Amino acid sequence: MTDAAMLQGPIGPLPVGPTARRGVGWWGVLCLIATEAALFAYLLFSYFYFAVQFDKTWLPDPHPSLKLALPNTIVLLLSSVAMWWGDRGVRKGARGQLLIGVALALVLGTIFVVVQGFEWRNKGYALRTGSYNSLYFTTTGFHMAHVVAGLGVLLMILIWSGLGYFSPRRNAPVLIASAYWHFVDVVWLFVFTTFYITPYLY
């Protein structure tokens, strides 16, 4: 026994199971984010490809309105802030803060989806008219799908938090969900900037 231990060199006490970001799940979500980010990069590549090929004539006239889109972007960002505040809660063991943060993120995310629904209605669900609209609805549609999936994840985090599954040590699912939610919000900034801001820049 001791010979065996000497050959191996000293190994001190190690944590058992996923603690915060030290498990494999955290790395898994980073891979997921990388591949999803690539998907949006190709969507935006398509946008700029069309824009370069057709120049200004390709863009809708008038340019996309910011009336709903800008406030809605702020709602989504606030939702990220709420989630961040919630996951700070679980790391210091404040379950109330976790529950309120996740619930708030969930509500703000839902508002985003509803407002985005109005935005689509204002645009007449015009998926079939021209390549610009096809790409607009496909890109925002992919994003909407990611938001809805994210809301499902947040709902489960809320339920599991309510069941008291998480502690300062055992909270990997919260951090993973949180990373995914931030990603969904950050990628919206790219989509928003591309579709809503760049037309005004040239």
Next chain:
Amino acid sequence: MTTSEVERTPEIVSAADAQARPLDRIWRTAPGIAGFFSTVDHKEIGKRYIVTAFLFLAAGGIEALIMRIQLSRPNGHLLTPDQYNQLFSTHGMTMIFLYALPILSGFSNFLWPLLLGSRDMAFPRLNALSYWVYVAAGLFMYAGFAIGAGPNDGWFNYVPYSTRPYNPGLNIDFYSLGMIFLGISTSVGAANFIVTVARTRAPGMSVDRLPIMIWGTLTASAANLIVVPAVSLAFFMLWMDRQFDTHFFDVSQGGQTLLWQHLFWMFGHPWVYAIVLPAMGMVSDGLPTLCRRPLVGYSVVALSTVATMVIGFGVWVHHMFATGLPNLALSFFSGASIVITVPSAVAVFAWTATIWLGRPILNTAFLFFSSMIVLFVIGGVSGFMTASVPVDWQLTQTYFIVAHIHYVLIGINVFPVVGALYYWFPKMTGRMLDERLGQWNFWTMFVGFNLGFLPMHLSGLRGMPRRVYTYADGMGWDTLNMITTIGSFLFALGVLLLAVNVIGSLRRGRIAGPNPWDGPTLEWSVPSPPPPYNFAVIPRVASRHPLWEGRLPDVEVGSVVSSGMVLDHGRETIATTPLDGEPDLILKMPGDSYSPFLLAIGMTVLFVALLLHAWWVVAIAGLIIVFAMLIWLWPERELAEVAENAHD
């Protein structure tokens, strides 16, 4: 268990003492049908991948032979143009997507934890999912072919031919949805490889001690994670254009046909490297063992593997030289395509030097590995030629390109894979493949392959276009095509000999023992076939060749396989730090589970329903998927995912 364990000092015992521990009971998969659908054992999944991919190889090969009968003589009329279109497209789809990467995933799945000194992949259930989705997507795509609606526009499926006005059947819908479906398998598999190498290596296995095969598959996986979305998106856009009247590729409505080619080849070219780099890695690990010395130039080979992929992201336009792009773009991509030969040449010189400086054992595995170098050079030179824009303009769409792609894919994928099978079959099954039959197997394949594909260069130079279902006589192609057909049948005979050898040796092969080749890496330190837990104790690694320490000059010693952490409180392995490989965490591993299979079933239902526009079935599929994911992801106390003081 009422409270989950928070911290523990791993118990270190000798390998002999570990035999008394209940590791086998903890890790063994239930026998029979229950175990078949629930196992997450990477060795089982790896073997399934290999068998399934070989079946697809056989199917794709039969399709090729039928085409070769048609083309053996001018004015052949065995096949109608439409049948020929479906055959060559299905052949390409099968070989490139359903054989070439999955076979490598199979070897990597089986070997990675054994090479890394771990007990399983980082995500065992995700591993099972990637296999089930691969099978389901393969069957989905072949279902189209079976009902006469296989892809019929070539494997790269250019628009506008593949849009609905020109291609109204279900053919392209099967292909589009099938490719999106298969992309899920590739992506989750890639993520699993990346996290496995980052987190579940044996203590002491720093990044400079990784076997080259790990570098190969890691590089390919990182690329796949980034490029697979491009092709999935392209096929999704095409499906939307066909079914929902969007206009991504419809020029009359502001679409762009070249967008398809960009998205496809942004994926397609890195994919070519993804299906050869792991195979090159297998050669870099297997060949040196058979030359009785370490690989020459380990560091430069590892770096050139990564460099090939990095440059490989920037060469996709060389598939589009004839599309009328601006000169600046052509020059840039031509330059990049020429530069990429440099890291490839590094590997070629490293292998050659390894043989030169070693004492090669001329067995079947060695023949397959070393012949790959020759075929790689031939395929590399024809690739180098077509990297030059004017040469490409002359040769594109001719049989020269067909010759090039087959030298690359058969030369750098099939030959290394068969070599790897001879090399690692003993580890997988405990028995050796027959050596005498193996020599026949090699020479038949090698002669058949070159007889079949070398003349294709000439057919191409003489102007024979690819993808023609027949041709007139008197064009100067008759003899060349007959030789090609004879060669392809000889090659097929060689593959058949391999199948005979495998089936025979499974029952009657010589017993292998743990280390039949006297190999240097960790997989040879465990019994053949390995027990369900791989390593009774987790080894500690101090060099690139743990089992050759003491015989090599200038090599660190200190690797230990005879004792180590036993980790027997349930399914466990060790997580290490990403760069240095120091112990970091005791990783609780999930047990066997039906949820991957159920999830794959849900996805299959989803894709079939999308194909048929059966929207209420789509909803049911969605429910199955959500249900399966909830079972999968629900935090488990046994996996230490639940707070220590929670009660439920």
